[in-house]
Amino acid sequence: MINPDPAKAAEDLDRWAAGLEQRAQRYLRLQQQMNATSASASSPDGTARVTVDSNGVPTDIALTDRARGAEPAAISAQVMAAMRNAQAKLRQQVQDLVAATVPVDDAPARNIVAQYRERFPDEVVEPDAGREVHRELRIGQVEDDAPPPQPPPRRPPGGDGPDDGWEDRSFLR
Numbered sequence: 001m002i003n004p005d006p007a008k009a010a011e012d013l014d015r016w017a018a019g020l021e022q023r024a025q026r027y028l029r030l031q032q033q034m035n036a037t038s039a040s041a042s043s044p045d046g047t048a049r050v051t052v053d054s055n056g057v058p059t060d061i062a063l064t065d066r067a068r069g070a071e072p073a074a075i076s077a078q079v080m081a082a083m084r085n086a087q088a089k090l091r092q093q094v095q096d097l098v099a100a101t102v103p104v105d106d107a108p109a110r111n112i113v114a115q116y117r118e119r120f121p122d123e124v125v126e127p128d129a130g131r132e133v134h135r136e137l138r139i140g141q142v143e144d145d146a147p148p149p150q151p152p153p154r155r156p157p158g159g160d161g162p163d164d165g166w167e168d169r170s171f172l173r
Contacts, residue, residue, distance in 0.1 A: 027108065030101040037093055041085035041123075043078035050082040052090055056120055058083055087120035 038059065040051040047067050051060040061082075067075050094116045102109045 039089035043082040047078040048082040052086045088123040091116045091120040
C-alpha cells in the first residue's frame with residue numbers, strides 16, 4: 001500500500017526500485033556464471049570422458065584405450081553414460097550457483113533449478129552396455145500385412161470418344 005505522505009511514498013518507491021535493481025544485478029551475475037559453467041565426467045568403466053556446456057550440450061568427447069576393440073554399441077553406451085553423468089554434475093553446479101547468488105525462495109530461482117532437475121537425470125551407475133535391442137519400426141498396424149491395393153486398371157488406348165484423353169500419347173506429336 002502506498003503511504004499517503006508524499007515524502008514517505010517517494011522513499012518507499014526508491015527502496016523498492018533499489019531492491020529491484022539489486023535483484024536484477026544478482027540474476028545478471030547468475031546468468032554470467034551459468035554461461036561460464038561446464039562439467040566433465042567419465043563413464044562408469046572409464047572408457048569415455050565427456051564435457052558439457054551450460055546447456056548440457058557436449059563440447060568434448062574423449063575415448064581412452066579401453067575403447068579399442070570394444071563393440072560399437074558398448075562404446076556408445078559408455079559415451080552416453082559419461083554425458084549423462086556430466087549433465088548430472090552440471091545440474092548440481094547450477095543448483096549450487098543459484099543457492100549462492102540469488103534467494104532460493106525466489107520463484108525464478110526455483111524455476112531455474114526445476115528446469116535443470118527435469119532436463120538432467122541422476123548419474124548413471126551402469127549403462128545399458130552390450131545389450132543389443134533390435135526393433136522394427138513400422139507405420140500402421142502390425143497385423144496389417146496385406147499388400148497395398150492395386151490402382152484401377154487403365155483403359156485401353158485408342159478410341160475417339162469424348163472421354164478419351166491424352167494419357168497414352170504425347171501432345172507434342
